[in-house]
Amino acid sequence: xxxxxxxxxxxxxxxxxxxxxxxxxxxxxxxxxxxxxxxxxxxxxxxxxxxxxxxxxxxxxxxxxxxxxxxxxxxxxxxxxxxxxxxxxxxxxxxxxxxxxxxxxxxxxxxxxxxxxxxxxxxxxxxxxxxxxxxxxxxxxxxxxxxxxxxxxxxxxxxxxxxxxxxxxxxxxxxxxxxxxxxxxxxxxxxxxxxxxxxxxxxxxxxxxxxxxxxxxxxxxxxxxxxxxxxxxxxxxxxxxxxxxxxxxxxxxxxxxxxxxxxxxxxxxxxxxxxxxxxxxxxxxxxxxxxxxxxxxxxxxxxxxxxxxxxxxxxxxxxxxxxxxxxxxxxxxxxxxxxxxxxxxxxxxxxxxxxxxxxxxxxxxxxxxxxxxxxxxxxxxxxxxxxxxxxxxxxxxxxxxxxxxxxxxxxxxxxxxxxxxxxxxxxxxxxxxxxxxxxxxxxxxxxxxxxxxxxxxxxxxxxxxxxxxxxxxxxxxxxxxxxxxxxxxxxxxxxxxxxxxxxxxxxxxxxxxxxxxxxxxxxxxxxxxxxxxxxxxxxxxxxxxxxxxxxxxxxxxxxxxxxxxxxxxxxxxxxxxxxxxxxxxxxxxxxxxxxxxxxxxxxxxxxxxxxxxxxxxxxxxxxxxxxxxxxxxxxxxxxxxxxxxxxxxxxxxxxxxxxxxxxxxxxxxxxxxxxxxxxxxxxxxxxxxxxxxxxxxxxxxxxxxxxxxxxxxxxxxxxxxxxxxxxxxxxxxxxxxxxxxxxxxxxxxxxxxxxxxxxxxxxxxxxxxxxxxxxxxxxxxxxxxxxxxxxxxxxxxxxxxxxxxxx
Numbered sequence: 009x010x011x012x013x014x015x016x017x018x019x020x021x022x023x024x025x026x027x028x029x030x031x032x033x034x035x036x037x038x039x040x041x042x043x044x045x046x047x048x049x050x051x052x053x054x055x056x057x058x059x060x061x062x063x064x065x066x067x068x069x070x071x072x073x074x075x076x077x078x079x080x081x082x083x084x085x086x087x088x089x090x091x092x093x094x095x096x097x098x099x100x101x102x103x104x105x106x107x108x109x110x111x112x113x114x115x116x117x118x119x120x121x122x123x124x125x126x127x128x129x130x131x132x133x134x135x136x137x138x139x140x141x142x143x144x145x146x147x148x149x150x151x152x153x154x155x156x157x158x159x160x161x162x163x164x165x166x167x168x169x170x171x172x173x174x175x176x177x178x179x180x181x182x183x184x185x186x187x188x189x190x191x192x193x194x195x196x197x198x199x200x201x202x203x204x205x206x207x208x209x210x211x212x213x214x215x216x217x218x219x220x221x222x223x224x225x226x227x228x229x230x231x232x233x234x235x236x237x238x239x240x241x242x243x244x245x246x247x248x249x250x251x252x253x254x255x256x257x258x259x260x261x262x263x264x265x266x267x268x269x270x271x272x273x274x275x276x277x278x279x280x281x282x283x284x285x286x287x288x289x290x291x292x293x294x295x296x297x298x299x300x301x302x303x304x305x306x307x308x309x310x311x312x313x314x315x316x317x318x319x320x321x322x323x324x325x326x327x328x329x330x331x332x333x334x335x336x337x338x339x340x341x342x343x344x345x346x347x348x349x350x351x352x353x354x355x356x357x358x359x360x361x362x363x364x365x366x367x368x369x370x371x372x373x374x375x376x377x378x379x380x381x382x383x384x385x386x387x388x389x390x391x392x393x394x395x396x397x398x399x400x401x402x403x404x405x406x407x408x409x410x411x412x413x414x415x416x417x418x419x420x421x422x423x424x425x426x427x428x429x430x431x432x433x434x435x436x437x438x439x440x441x442x443x444x445x446x447x448x449x450x451x452x453x454x455x456x457x458x459x460x461x462x463x464x465x466x467x468x469x470x471x472x473x474x475x476x477x478x479x480x481x482x483x484x485x486x487x488x489x490x491x492x493x494x495x496x497x498x499x500x501x502x503x504x505x506x507x508x509x510x511x512x513x514x515x516x517x518x519x520x521x522x523x524x525x526x527x528x529x530x531x532x533x534x535x536x537x538x539x540x541x542x543x544x545x546x547x548x549x550x551x552x553x554x555x556x557x558x559x560x561x562x563x564x565x566x567x568x569x570x571x572x573x574x575x576x577x578x579x580x581x582x583x584x585x586x587x588x589x590x591x592x593x594x595x596x597x598x599x600x601x602x603x604x605x606x607x608x609x610x611x612x613x614x615x616x617x618x619x620x621x622x623x624x625x626x627x628x629x630x631x632x633x634x635x636x637x638x639x640x641x642x643x644x645x646x647x648x649x650x651x652x653x654x655x656x657x658x659x660x661x662x663x664x665x666x667x668x669x670x671x672x673x674x675x676x677x678x679x680x681x682x683x684x685x686x687x688x689x690x691x692x693x694x695x696x697x698x699x700x701x702x703x704x705x706x707x708x709x710x711x712x713x714x715x716x717x718x719x720x721x722x723x724x725x726x727x728x729x730x731x732x733x734x735x736x737x738x739x740x741x742x743x744x745x746x747x748x749x750x751x752x753x754x755x756x757x758x759x760x761x762x763x764x765x766x767x768x769x770x771x772x773x774x775x776x777x778x779x780x781x782x783x784x785x786x787x788x789x790x791x792x793x794x795x796x797x798x799x800x801x802x803x804x805x806x807x808x809x810x811x812x813x814x815x
Contacts, residue, residue, distance in 0.1 A: 728762030
């Protein structure tokens with residue numbers, strides 16, 4: 009798509025600042041909230057302290073008054089005797105001095121002894137009578153309450169003092185003080201005033217005392233306090249844009265309450281507190297701003313260096329390691345160091361490591377490239393290099409000749425003297441070829457025993473001369489082996505471009521045909537490609553080679569089974585597994601030409617592995633359905649000599665958990681006797697599983713009876729060439745009889761092949777052969793024809809009319 013939604017890009021600096029700002033903002037909110045709580049707590053504590061201080065001051069003021077009255081009473085009344093008239097003069101003088109000279113606004117006093125009745129005569133001075141209510145309250149609560157205010161009809165503060173006298177009853181003194189003058193004497197702050205109010209019978213408040221400064225606002229105050237519960241000691245009231253604090257103390261009696269209210273103007277104090285709050289908030293905002301600014305300076309410097317480092321990283325991707333280190337060194341020149349310098353140093357170390365790693369990779373890449381294109385033994389170009397090079401040169405219509413040099417019977421050098429001698433032969437031959445050819449010629453090793461030479465602009469005649477020189481040179485080469493001097497010969501094929509082909513593949517096909525023709529001529533010769541080499545035989549070989557490559561993948565292979573009769577019990581006890589292949593028309597035919605092509609081109613192991621797997625699958629099915637019969641599977645000589653294939657077969661049998669005693673592997677004499685030691689090893693591995701072994705086509709190969717005694721076979725299959733005319737050929741009868749006798753002595757059982765008539769069958773029985781196999785016994789057929797019904801004999805009768813097709 010041409011247009012895509014662009015993602016919002018937020019740099020690391022902005023991200024960090026955003027997160028930091030958010031954290032600081034949360035911190036600011038928490039700090040402001042904490043300060044608000046602290047201020048509220050402080051204000052409450054200050055109010056509480058102010059109230060307690062006010063109560064303390066009021067208590068101290070009252071206590072000072074009480075102390076004055078107490079001292080005065082004790083000093084003047086302790087010796088007074090109320091029963092002597094002479095002492096009355098002392099009381100009058102005391103009252104006169106107290107009233108005239110005291111700083112207290114005393115209105116009256118009353119004295120009596122505690123032994124006197126309340127209603128008896130007493131000594132009174134000043135006003136006519138002290139409030140009986142106040143007197144009663146004070147007498148009942150002398151220890152708890154020593155003063156009280158009574159505002160009926162006038163507000164008077166009453167005090168009581170008890171004077172203890174020696175040998176006489178205690179004296180009780182009551183004093184009445186003018187409440188207004190008394191409260192005026194109480195020291196207050198400049199912004200504080202007193203007012204005393206009392207409720208009337210209707211519950212309405214009226215002022216019984218007010219400070220001089222607020223007398224003009226009494227009505228307003230009474231209007232304000234009527235909505236508040238005066239039993240609470242603290243109230244805040246806003247009036248006319250100012251803030252007032254009302255502190256209430258109940259100084260009256262329960263029956264006649266009097267509320268003393270201290271009115272304080274706290275407008276300035278609240279303004280000061282609010283100012284402190286605002287300053288604290290601005291201070292917090294300033295601290296956050298400075299923190300953000302400092303963080304911005306520090307982070308931008310740090311992250312700018314990180315960003316520059318990130319922009320330098322592509323230099324590492326482009327292998328500019330030295331330039332990367334130089335640029336990193338320039339930005340590290342600072343007075344102080346931080347984590348970005350650690351990153352820089354780590355990246356420098358990384359650049360050195362990457363540089364070394366890249367150098368190693370380049371070296372290994374060159375090694376791999378050399379290994380992919382050159383032969384490690386002769387140091388010549390290999391097939392891959394030749395194919396790539398010649399394809400490019402042939403595309404440009406370059407002319408030249410190709411010579412394919414094939415060492416005759418090279419396998420025997422390795423088998424007889426070992427691979428070290430074979431390698432020495434290859435090295436010497438490669439050196440001699442390079443000496444013979446021109447400097448502009450391409451010399452390569454294609455396979456284990458093949459060399460290729462390409463001479464640009466080399467004619468057929470000159471190529472033939474070069475081929476003859478190489479042939480002669482090889483005949484003169486000598487290599488010492490294990491007790492033998494190897495004198496190799498070579499077959500040389502010649503093809504010319506573009507006369508014999510314009511593509512590399514076509515020229516290589518022509519060279520293969522030349523080598524094949526050289527082998528047909530007896531080897532050790534030079535063959536130049538001619539068109540008649542591409543005959544019908546070549547087409548058939550090519551057809552079966554392609555068929556061998558694709559038959560498994562395209563599911564063109566099918567297994568047939570041929571019964572083998574036990575001549576003693578006259579019962580079929582096992583079947584030989586035979587391979588069939590579908591031709592171009594879809595019909596099934598013998599796989600013999602396919603097997604030949606597969607053996608010649610190294611494809612036989614894959615086919616043998618496929619046959620074994622299919623046979624094991626059929627054996628599992630047979631045993632699951634109660635068909636207990638053995639299956640005999642053929643292994644080619646190359647497969648039987650393969651360590652990997654034998655290991656794979658052993659693993660397959662173990663994995664499937666089938667009864668290995670129902671498996672027979674058939675191998676030919678050439679496979680068993682070409683490498684006796686390896687044959688013994690592989691036979692032992694298979695027999696340890698419980699498998700049985702059969703030696704196939706005995707009599708047409710080495711036919712070494714001595715070797716038979718060294719190999720642990722279970723069956724010997726007599727080749728059909730000795731069986732098909734056994735009733736007319738006495739020599740074959742002698743051979744078969746001798747083989748049967750030897751086999752019995754060695755503990756082997758014998759199987760006769762090509763039993764096609766009743767007479768042959770009878771002859772094999774007469775000669776003592778244990779088993780018979782052939783069209784007379786039964787023709788090869790698919791598994792479905794043998795194991796879908798119980799009676800095998802009926803299938804054998806049905807198969808009599810099929811055409812002969814035997815591997």
